[in-house]
Amino acid sequence: MSKELLQLLCTGDVHLGRRPSRVPVENDELSVRRVWDRFVETALNREVDAAVLTGDIVDSENQMYEAYGALERGIQDLVDGGVEVVAVAGNHDHSAFPRLARSIDLNGFHLLGQGGTWDEVQLNGPDGEEAARFVGWSFPQATEHASPLADLERSETDGPTIGVLHCEVGSGEGQYAPVRRDALARAPVDAWLLGHIHAPDEHREGGQLQLYPGSLQPLDPGEPGVHGAWLVEVAPGEITAEKLPLASLRYKEFALDVTDLDAEEEIETQVLQSLREDLAGLSDRWPELSHVAYRLLFEGRTNLHREIEETVGQMARSLQPDVDGATATIEAFDLETRPDYDLEELAQGDDPPGVLAQLLLKLGDGDVDDTRVQTLLRRASKATSKVYESSRYEPLRHDSETREPPGREALRSMLYKQGLLLLDELHENRS
Structure with missing residues (x-):
């Protein structure tokens, strides 16, 4: 890991355990699990520093056991390959993801903000110096009507800070951790990696990156266009994002x-x-x-x-x-x-x-x-x-x-x- 350039592969709203609708059910190439495997393979091949998961990685409590094998295997492969995994839980996997995380005892896997409290993790370079800091908040239950930003505090750091949050950005009203864009921009972070919205959206607010990677594999006709993961590069004074079209559908x-x-x-x-x-x-x-x-x-x-x-x-x-x-x-x-x-x-x-x-x-x-x-x-x-x-x-x-x-x-x-x-x-x- 270089202090000068941090590479992240980001995705969210994977919904492991669910199949895309209105497509041939016999075609296993279209399964969410296959594209999740492709995400893991891409992170390893590109030798990124961290894989960032922005919530709803598991579809729901009912699909937890169906999703467990693919999720555990993917996280294990990433950590074994030297890729840190930073994640938060969303509204769909608020209970399932923490339960799965407790059985995945790996030093390189970090599920932040469990119980609806802000949490952080520091990623260090090969010289032991801090390369970046991640702050994240996870859903404590299926709905959250208040913005979680009011409780966000950041430790002092010389390196970049990346916020990871599953939320609905808009008017500041809603039932899925509603936040306003200007409130995100005022938060003490250099970039936001977000989950919940399935449409990819690379937005800049006052120069701050606010990225919805969108669903890794589109799940129904309401999710048109190109889907996949995003390669985020963090360099001194600049954060860029590039879409990688990994979806098979x-x-x-x-x-x-x-x-x-x-x-x-x-x-x-x-x-x-x-x-x-x-x-x-x-x-x-x-x-x-x-x-x-x-x-x-x-x-x-x-x-x-x-x-x-x-x-x-x-x-x-x-x-x-x-x-x-x-x-x-x-x-x-x-x-x-x-x-x-x-x-x-x-x-x-x-x-x-x-x-x-x-x-x-x-x-x-x-x-x-x-x-x-x-x-x-x-x-x-x-x-x-x-x-x-x-x-x-x-x-x-x-x-x-x-x-x-x-x-x-x-x-x-x-x-x-x-x-x-x-x-x-x-x-x-x-x-």
Whole structure:
């Protein structure tokens, strides 16, 4: 370890014991455990000084024993390889991580701030002089409504101080250790390595690094983009951060314009060709990527709404193209298309297609003040809430997109798309 340059490999929100949703369950390459192993291997290969874990490394109490083997083995390998491990517990592993830590008796492993009190550890260089100091705070229970920063005190040190905290940065209100960015910036630390938010975010506040590494492996479609770990380098007067794309999975929204499609058989061809081209570009740029779960967004004017719904629905159940070892699936698709006939002209009639066209114009324009639209939204909300409250819905509550019942805007979009399919039927029969 050099006093002049300290290298840290940082990750958080690993959620060992949980599997990413809406991807092939038989593909073990997509497991969180495999990417955790890749994180450990990367830290050892790069010979970093410390691996920093910012909380929620274990998914929950229920997954503790499933996660234990991978976590223990990884920490053991890191310490044996000369890499110090500095960690805090988050809201998901507030109980499980300390229990696991008690059975991992290693001098190079430091779980800071147990019981909700600030703790620190000093990392020394080969000459015995202090290279850096870490201060950290762990969740004592599943929720924490107060900011933990009020109790932070720092010992005098000539070297850099790195804060490690699992928290929600924002307004200063919430149930997961809420803190304000300006409060973080005023704290006596040179950089913050944070956990809880799954979207990677490298932020500077008054020159101070406030880094959310994000989830190591994305866990559901609500976590799009590139995920992995961050290499943080601490030098005199400068702290830099570089994203390392270690994740094997990516969730991606992909738009397709179907305006020029004239026949049903063209749908499958365009979808397959477009996915292959995009997958080739992604796998070429991100070598660690082994799977992309696409959410297709169909745009443009077409009279093939029903055909798209049926064809892509079948493709989503079975399609899995392979490009140079990387595969793809369709995890969902949305129809944001419009009819290729004049909806406003159709709405002039007072027959069923005309009445439905009138309603669709209001739904499409977001006119939620219309009495009929309000009635539809109320009925849809009541129906979806009933489904959400049922016991059979429980498995879907682990997915960020289905954790809560759909809101007003989501219901409006759903009604609009279903209305288009119905209008296609009515318009076809009318013609």
